[in-house]
Amino acid sequence: MTSETSPKGERRSSRGFRREARYGLHLLRKNPIVLLGSIVALASIVLSLSSGLFVDPNSWKTTHIAVRLCWNNPALNWNLRNVYDCSGPTTYALGTDSYGRDVLRMIILAIPLDLRVALEIVLSAVLIGTVFGGIAGYAGGSLDELILRLTDIFLAVPSLLLAIVLATILGRTLENLTLSVLITWWPTYVRLMRSQVLTEKEKPYVEALRAVGAGRVRILFRHIVPNSIYPIVVQGTLDIGSVILTFSALTFIGFSPSPLIPELGNLVNQGIQFVFTAPWLIIFPGLTIFVVSLGFNLLGDGVRDIFDPRLRR
Amino acid sequence: MTEGPLLVTREAVLEVKGLRVDFHTYAGEVKALNGVELTVEKGEILGLVGESGCGKSVTALAIAGLLPQNAEVVSGEILLEGRDLLRLTKEELRLTRLGEIAIVFQDPATYLNPVISIGAQITEILTSDRKRFQAELVGAGLKELQDRTEGKPLSPALEKEGRRLRSIEPSSRLRRGEVKRLAKLLALSYLRMVKLPDPARVFKMYPFELSGGMRQRAIIAMALARRPKLLLADEITTALDVTVQAQILRLLKELKERIDASVILITHDLAVVAELCDRAAVMYAGNIVEVAEVTELFANPLHPYTKGLLEAIPRPDARAELKSITGSVPDLIFPPTGCRFHPRCPFAFERCPKVDPPLVEVSPGHKVACLLYGG
Numbered sequence: 001m002t003s004e005t006s007p008k009g010e011r012r013s014s015r016g017f018r019r020e021a022r023y024g025l026h027l028l029r030k031n032p033i034v035l036l037g038s039i040v041a042l043a044s045i046v047l048s049l050s051s052g053l054f055v056d057p058n059s060w061k062t063t064h065i066a067v068r069l070c071w072n073n074p075a076l077n078w079n080l081r082n083v084y085d086c087s088g089p090t091t092y093a094l095g096t097d098s099y100g101r102d103v104l105r106m107i108i109l110a111i112p113l114d115l116r117v118a119l120e121i122v123l124s125a126v127l128i129g130t131v132f133g134g135i136a137g138y139a140g141g142s143l144d145e146l147i148l149r150l151t152d153i154f155l156a157v158p159s160l161l162l163a164i165v166l167a168t169i170l171g172r173t174l175e176n177l178t179l180s181v182l183i184t185w186w187p188t189y190v191r192l193m194r195s196q197v198l199t200e201k202e203k204p205y206v207e208a209l210r211a212v213g214a215g216r217v218r219i220l221f222r223h224i225v226p227n228s229i230y231p232i233v234v235q236g237t238l239d240i241g242s243v244i245l246t247f248s249a250l251t252f253i254g255f256s257p258s259p260l261i262p263e264l265g266n267l268v269n270q271g272i273q274f275v276f277t278a279p280w281l282i283i284f285p286g287l288t289i290f291v292v293s294l295g296f297n298l299l300g301d302g303v304r305d306i307f308d309p310r311l312r313r
Numbered sequence: 314m315t316e317g318p319l320l321v322t323r324e325a326v327l328e329v330k331g332l333r334v335d336f337h338t339y340a341g342e343v344k345a346l347n348g349v350e351l352t353v354e355k356g357e358i359l360g361l362v363g364e365s366g367c368g369k370s371v372t373a374l375a376i377a378g379l380l381p382q383n384a385e386v387v388s389g390e391i392l393l394e395g396r397d398l399l400r401l402t403k404e405e406l407r408l409t410r411l412g413e414i415a416i417v418f419q420d421p422a423t424y425l426n427p428v429i430s431i432g433a434q435i436t437e438i439l440t441s442d443r444k445r446f447q448a449e450l451v452g453a454g455l456k457e458l459q460d461r462t463e464g465k466p467l468s469p470a471l472e473k474e475g476r477r478l479r480s481i482e483p484s485s486r487l488r489r490g491e492v493k494r495l496a497k498l499l500a501l502s503y504l505r506m507v508k509l510p511d512p513a514r515v516f517k518m519y520p521f522e523l524s525g526g527m528r529q530r531a532i533i534a535m536a537l538a539r540r541p542k543l544l545l546a547d548e549i550t551t552a553l554d555v556t557v558q559a560q561i562l563r564l565l566k567e568l569k570e571r572i573d574a575s576v577i578l579i580t581h582d583l584a585v586v587a588e589l590c591d592r593a594a595v596m597y598a599g600n601i602v603e604v605a606e607v608t609e610l611f612a613n614p615l616h617p618y619t620k621g622l623l624e625a626i627p628r629p630d631a632r633a634e635l636k637s638i639t640g641s642v643p644d645l646i647f648p649p650t651g652c653r654f655h656p657r658c659p660f661a662f663e664r665c666p667k668v669d670p671p672l673v674e675v676s677p678g679h680k681v682a683c684l685l686y687g688g
Contacts, residue, residue, distance in 0.1 A: 204420065204424045205426045205427070207379065208418060208424040208532075209426075210379060211377055211379055213408060213411030213412070226429070227426065227428050
């Protein structure tokens with residue numbers, strides 16, 4: 001009887017997957033901006049994973065005072081006088097910073113760092129939101145009230161301000177900065193998940209599960225959560241860009257643990273004092289922030305389109 | 314005492330005694346059940362009939378312990394094999410539901426989890442209580458070995474496998490992978506039992522890929538998988554096509570015998586009751602007004618409401634205009650005093666608004682709650 005796993009069934013399910021994929025591609029084709037965003041997001045992920053191949057991951061620690069604030073890219077002439085002599089053998093595509101490091105290499109190191117932080121924050125927020133939002137929505141009553149009031153406290157304070165205060169209290173390390181952004185970030189996910197669970201738990205199949213004597217934990221996490229997770233996934237994808245923005249805003253205003261750290265906001269911050277003599281120092285890291293966060297925002301739009309049942313056939 | 318012909322006293326699986334349920338609403342207390350008396354015997358199909366809002370579903374929900382938040386059991390007992398379900402703790406009740414009572418609802422489209430495959434939903438039940446299902450799982454494994462060889466002598470490898478399966482003690486713990494494999498086999502056998510075409514394919518399908526009838530079959534398979542002693546079928550055919558209805562009902566009857574369960578079939582379709590049930594109970598406004606063997610009930614209805622119901626069945630050969638019961642369903646927030654049917658009853662007399670008639674046995678197995686017949 002084991003041979004009953006019919007080839008027909010196999011073909012059917014793989015065809016279903018292919019149909020989904022084709023539908024996704026169709027949506028992308030219809031919306032070239034989303035396609036562009038997805039490519040940018042995908043490219044930055046690929047770059048993050050492979051950055052070690054292009055640049056020594058520890059090279060940001062070494063400074064070369066001799067070649068600082070140097071622009072010798074012949075393709076683009078700024079008509080700015082180099083403050084220091086940089087007629088050496090290497091040309092720097094995006095110039096060097098005030099420590100004499102190659103800006104392009106610093107950006108290549110900064111993208112994985114920012115992306116990792118953003119993913120950490122978003123994934124933790126999704127996890128916290130799913131668990132606590134799920135419990136709040138499903139249990140209801142005083143537990144719901146408690147969790148909601150807790151989110152209210154965090155939502156009542158402007159998020160950047162709260163992050164600044166937390167970062168100040170916790171101390172300036174990358175981990176603490178991540179934590180302080182996360183602390184301002186999770187409440188929206190809890191609320192989103194709770195509202196989803198509230199509508200889902202009234203559906204008849206949940207009653208049927210209670211009728212078969214399924215336990216509360218099983219009903220919530222195995223049945224209700226998979227049915228209500230899509231809006232949270234969409235929100236998470238959309239939020240990666242915003243988290244990168246918030247995080248680099250924090251480092252830009254001076255919460256970077258060290259001035260040398262290759263982090264996009266910090267690179268801009270380090271460049272700002274040379275804005276007239278070496279504008280590339282803020283232009284290129286700034287552009288990178290813009291492009292990457294826009295890319296993830298557009299990717300999030302695309303993900304929403306794919307999951308949105310109202311746009312379905 | 315007059316003995317009926319070959320009246321075997323059978324044991325009762327379920328006894329509901331004087332069950333009163335109120336719903337607290339903004340408009341007031343809805344007195345939904347007003348002392349329901351019901352007995353389900355072992356292995357029978359009891360039909361529970363009545364118009365919409367008479368309390369059929371509330372009775373089922375109360376038995377399954379699934380009454381909504383705003384409902385309150387005011388008094389009464391629900392005895393499942395002598396154990397009062399209303400006195401169990403939450404956890405005991407949950408285990409009872411898992412093991413002994415199964416309920417199949419009206420609309421199959423909404424009672425399956427849309428994002429989990431049919432197979433996973435059935436195996437989930439089978440793997441949820443290891444102690445309870447282990448013997449059955451091992452049995453499914455052995456049966457599969459048998460089917461695979463079709464009576465031919467076993468190859469040494471399969472022989473060994475069979476010995477291994479047979480040697481599994483009920484107390485020993487199976488490996489996770491083994492449980493999963495056996496649960497799949499068992500789930501497939503249930504899908505086959507409810508006559509779903511190509512069970513292996515259905516196993517992998519999601520609810521939205523199935524038709525209404527197939528979904529209801531899948532839900533019945535899930536109910537059967539738990540080997541319940543009591544199956545509550547709440548209007549299971551209402552949402553289906555007429556042709557599919559007949560198939561599902563026939564299936565239900567067949568399966569009831571195979572797994573040796575008692576069934577309460579809730580319906581408003583008297584034809585279904587006549588076709589399928591052993592006994593029938595008629596409900597009106599929260600009361601059981603008449604209980605009898607189906608043949609007896611149709612041949613010799615006693616309660617004026619039952620009579621009215623039977624007269625209201627359209628007949629193809631009838632020349633006269635179809636009769637209907639006058640008046641409308643009473644407001645259960647302010648129910649009529651005494652017999653709740655008296656405002657609509659053509660035979661009502663002066664005692665009816667004053668006395669709530671008890672359910673009395675007028676002939677063996679035939680009980681009626683009406684002052685016309687004593688009480």
